[in-house]
Amino acid sequence: MQSSTLLRLLQLTWRSPVFGDAYPATILTRTSAITQQIEEVHVRFLARLEPILKQGMPYASAAEVQEIMRQIAPKSTAFCSAIAAGEIRDVERLCAAAVSIALVYWADQGMDRGDEAMLAAVRSLNGNGSHSTNGHSANGSSNNGSAKSLHPLAQSRLAAVQRIHEEVTRLSRPEDTPVLLDCVFHETLQHEARMRELSQLYLVQASPVFWDTYADEIARLSIINGAFIYVTSAIYSIYRLHQQPGYPLLPPLVEIFNQPALMTVLRGAGNAAIRVFDDLGDRHIDQGQYPEWGEFYLNIFNQPDTRLVRSFLRQAGMDDEHCRQSVLAAFRAGGRVSHTYITEVFKELVRDQLAQLPPPIWKRYRTFLTLSKRVIEAGYVNTLGDIALAGTAPLQVKEIRL
Numbered sequence: 001m002q003s004s005t006l007l008r009l010l011q012l013t014w015r016s017p018v019f020g021d022a023y024p025a026t027i028l029t030r031t032s033a034i035t036q037q038i039e040e041v042h043v044r045f046l047a048r049l050e051p052i053l054k055q056g057m058p059y060a061s062a063a064e065v066q067e068i069m070r071q072i073a074p075k076s077t078a079f080c081s082a083i084a085a086g087e088i089r090d091v092e093r094l095c096a097a098a099v100s101i102a103l104v105y106w107a108d109q110g111m112d113r114g115d116e117a118m119l120a121a122v123r124s125l126n127g128n129g130s131h132s133t134n135g136h137s138a139n140g141s142s143n144n145g146s147a148k149s150l151h152p153l154a155q156s157r158l159a160a161v162q163r164i165h166e167e168v169t170r171l172s173r174p175e176d177t178p179v180l181l182d183c184v185f186h187e188t189l190q191h192e193a194r195m196r197e198l199s200q201l202y203l204v205q206a207s208p209v210f211w212d213t214y215a216d217e218i219a220r221l222s223i224i225n226g227a228f229i230y231v232t233s234a235i236y237s238i239y240r241l242h243q244q245p246g247y248p249l250l251p252p253l254v255e256i257f258n259q260p261a262l263m264t265v266l267r268g269a270g271n272a273a274i275r276v277f278d279d280l281g282d283r284h285i286d287q288g289q290y291p292e293w294g295e296f297y298l299n300i301f302n303q304p305d306t307r308l309v310r311s312f313l314r315q316a317g318m319d320d321e322h323c324r325q326s327v328l329a330a331f332r333a334g335g336r337v338s339h340t341y342i343t344e345v346f347k348e349l350v351r352d353q354l355a356q357l358p359p360p361i362w363k364r365y366r367t368f369l370t371l372s373k374r375v376i377e378a379g380y381v382n383t384l385g386d387i388a389l390a391g392t393a394p395l396q397v398k399e400i401r402l
Helices: 003-014 027-056 062-084 091-112 116-124 144-148 152-161 164-171 177-205 208-224 228-241 253-257 260-281 306-315 321-333 335-355 359-384 386-390
Strands: none
Touching (some): 003 027, 027 091, 027 152, 091 228, 177 253, 208 260, 253 260
C-alpha cells in the first residue's frame, strides 16, 4: 500500500470531524504502531483477496486483477485497523473483515460499472427466498439451483462474492454469523442491485411520473444500502471474540439489532449521513463523467427532485420542518456553499440523535455505538470521492462481461 495514501486516510479518519470524541485522545501518538499493524493486515489481505478475484474474473489479465486490488485495497485495509484504533491486535481477523468489505466494494463497483454478470450474481443471492451463504441460504437450504441457471460468468462472480461467508465465519462467533450474513448479502448488496435497476429505469422513464412512483423507494434504498451497519457489526464481532476474562460478554448482534431506539438512529440518521457523504464525493462519477469508475447512477446531489429529497429527509429522521425546508433549498441551489451546509446539517443530525439515546442504551451498547461513530468518521472521508481515495486515477479494466 502506498504509505502516503495510507497515512492520509488514517489521519483524516482520526481527526474525528463529525463527533470529535470517536477515538481515544492519544490516538495520534500511536500512529506508528497502528500503521505497522495495517501493513501486516495488508500483506495478508492481498494474498487472500487475489485468488478470490481471479476466481470471480476468470477472463481478466493479471494486470486487470491488480488494478482492481489497487482501487479497493486502501479503504478496505486502512479503515478496518483505523476503526479498531489499536485496541484489537488480531491481524488475522482484521484481515478477514477487510477481505469481506473489499468483496462488497468489488461487487458494488462492478454493478456501478455496468457488469451484468455481477448484477445477476447479486440478484441470485436470494434465489430461494433466503440469503445465500457459500452456496446455501442462511437457514441451511440449498441455493445451488438458482446458481446453476446463471450464465457461467455470473456463476464465477457469485462464487467469489460468496467467499464473504468464509471471512464472516473467521471473524465472528456462531451466534453472530447469521446476522452478519443477512446484513451483508441482503441489506447491503441486494438493495444495491435494486438501486442499480432503478437508476437504469430512470434513464428510460425520466419524467415527473418516475418520482411519483419511486421517490420513497429510492430514498429508502439510498439510506439502507450503504455498508455502515455491516462494517460496524463485523468489527464489533471481533471485539466480542477478544473479551478480557472476568468482564461481561459484549451483547450479541441479535440483541443489538432488536433494540428499536438504537437501530432507528443508526439505520436512519447514521445511514443517511454516510449516504450524503458518499454521494457528495461521487457525484461526478455518478453522472457518468468517469466511465472507468462507473456508469450513470442516481445521486441525491445530481437528481434533487423535491419528492426524493423530502422522502430522504423524513426517513433520515429529520423532524424539524424549518430545517427540512432549508436543506431542500440547499439541494436545489447546489454549489460548494450549499454542499457544505448540507454536510454540516447531517453531521449535526447524527450527533444529536446519538447523544439523545437513553443512558441505559449507551451503558449496555457503548462499544457498538463507539464503533458506529468511528465508521461514520471513516464515511465522512468519502466526501473526497473514490478517485481521490484510491490515490491515483484508475486504469481501464476491460475484462469480458455479459
